[in-house]
Amino acid sequence: MTKSPIALTNSRYRLGYHVAAPTGWINDPNGFCYFKGYYHIFYQHHPYSAEWGPMHWGHARSKDLVHWESLPIGLEPGSPEDKDGCFSGSAIVKDDIMYLFYTGHHYYNDGDPDHFWQNQNMAYSEDGIHFTKYENNPIIDKEPEDNTHHYRDPKVWEHEGTYYMILGSQENDGLGRAILYASQDLKSWDYLGSVSKATDLKGEGFMWECPDFFHLDGKDILLLSPQGIDPQEEKYLNLYQTGYFVGEMDYQTAKFTRGEFHELDKGHDFYATQTTLAPDGRRIVFGWMAMWESHMPEKEDGWAGALTLPRELRLKDGKLVMTPVKELEALRVDEGKTETLTVSDATLIAKDASHAEILFSLPTTDATLTFKDAQEQDILSLVYTAETNKFVLRRNDTDEARYGTIQANDTLKYHLFIDTSSVEIFINDGETVFTERYYSESKPAVYLTTANETSVESTVYQLKADAVTYP
Missing domain, CATH: 2.60.120.560 (Exo-inulinase; domain 1)
Incomplete structure (x- = not known):
């Protein structure tokens, strides 16, 4: 029997110009890219309730970053490589094809939600609407030997003819880190090692989620969402944080030399960012406009969560600043x-x-x-x-x-x-x-x-x- 999405029962809190799902739960933005005249944004989505559940990829597109069209679900779990969820990931365009990279989630079915394993997978599309999972998934079948079972959220980019994939992970010592892979064809990936890791548990966390890596205004930026950073007076007060390191990547040694961690947004409701490069060279970012374990009264109405407005990132005096994209004047x-x-x-x-x-x-x-x-x-x-x-x-x-x-x-x-x-x-x-x-x-x-x-x-x-x- 085919399931039906949960119904929207009340619009009292419904947002007017922010990307959300038609109904149901959403969290992390995924697959943000520009493809054949449209910006595409995907998001973690559970269509059958207003609670977190087996993750799908919801999907919307826009020609102007302002007017968004909700599209059919991009990825559904249930294949052998993603039996219990299509977790977060990214997109890249190559030879007029959009490629999605995502984490497959698998439970051991012993009743323990923390007892799982993960792998990395790919799907592709020629029209940006209909997606085919790669027949030889998973493209990375298991975590490195020095890693725990936490390794997810692939972000892929190209640098000087080579494709790179950064993953959020946790080293066997319990500290969060980012690990790097390289590929010439997006299908076969070689492990290059850890590019950066937490210096200590309380200060930089036990798991680094949703990593994003890019060059901006002469510096390399590692944008990520660490879990487990202890509150420090007036900093790091959300359950989990989103912030960044500014530094330099040595692609020859696969090491990222960086400064201290900075929070990107000071509000209660900001997590799991993802960026893309606009056709004119701007670095644009979305975030999830919520936080884990937050009270969401809209759940009673058949939906939960939304994405932030798209924002332009710039580097000023060694720190990232965010401003609403200029296109929003069309609102x-x-x-x-x-x-x-x-x-x-x-x-x-x-x-x-x-x-x-x-x-x-x-x-x-x-x-x-x-x-x-x-x-x-x-x-x-x-x-x-x-x-x-x-x-x-x-x-x-x-x-x-x-x-x-x-x-x-x-x-x-x-x-x-x-x-x-x-x-x-x-x-x-x-x-x-x-x-x-x-x-x-x-x-x-x-x-x-x-x-x-x-x-x-x-x-x-x-x-x-x-x-x-x-x-």
Whole structure:
């Protein structure tokens, strides 16, 4: 008997312009690439419930990174090589064919969810919609001898005529690491060893998930999601982290010399990033707009999770900054309301901001940004203290605050994208970013309060609420 996807029963929290599944659960973005005039994004997906389950690859495409068309499921588990799940992976285009690389997941069926084994597989497509699993899967059948059973999430790229695959893994000593393979044809892969590993368990984690490797602004970047990093005062406060190392790759020795780990996004809801190179050379990134073990009220409505907006990555003063891609201007449905406000006490910036883009700037001073519901109760607040250059974000559904800092500057610039149940806050051109899900039965009103009477330049745009189409 053929299963039917879970039904959507309520749209109260449904997002208007973020990639999500038609129904059911999603997590990590996968297979992000540009192919035959379309950007393609896949995601980990369980279509039969709003809970994590046997992983499929959901699929959407867009010509402009703004308007997304939901497509049929790209990969389904059940083949011998991926019996219990098609876990995360990536895509690469070669000779007008899109190749997907993914981890096959297998349980030993002894009732222990941590007792599993994994392998690496490939599928391909000439049209970007229908995919055929490679007849000789798996392309890598087992982990290296010095590795535990944790090795997954292949990211593939080409460098000087050779294809490379980086995998997140765990060495036998229990420390997270990234391992590297090389190939001339995408089918036969040679193990090159560990390119980088955690220096200690508490500081860099026991498992490195979703690795991504790329060259940007003269440096090599290893972007990844470590598990098991201990909280350190105001850092590493999510259950698992997403961040990066900046360094240099020696392809001759397969070693990555790098600096310290930096978190990429300071919000509660950001994990498992994946990037691609746009045709014009920009490095674009998606993340999963959620976190493991988060409360997701939308589960009651037949869906769970979404992806962030696409963001451009750049390297500035040795650190990655993220800004919304320029194409998102096409979400605007009006010319915007621009005004100069005199602010001290709580001043309304935007009303009924369910699908809105807000930009405002002000001379640096203590400032508080607040979202309120129809009963004037706080949904979330973002407090900036000028003396310490620190932001503190609090949300009404959790006692756990999140923190970010910026360099001392004469001006504060805020850029917000608000959707039905999410907000992405970019501060000073992406120097600090907060990604948040929130849940309110009413459309939020956005207020700004400053310590001193301050002149604020503000522009508010209404955005499309139907930028993603579903079957």
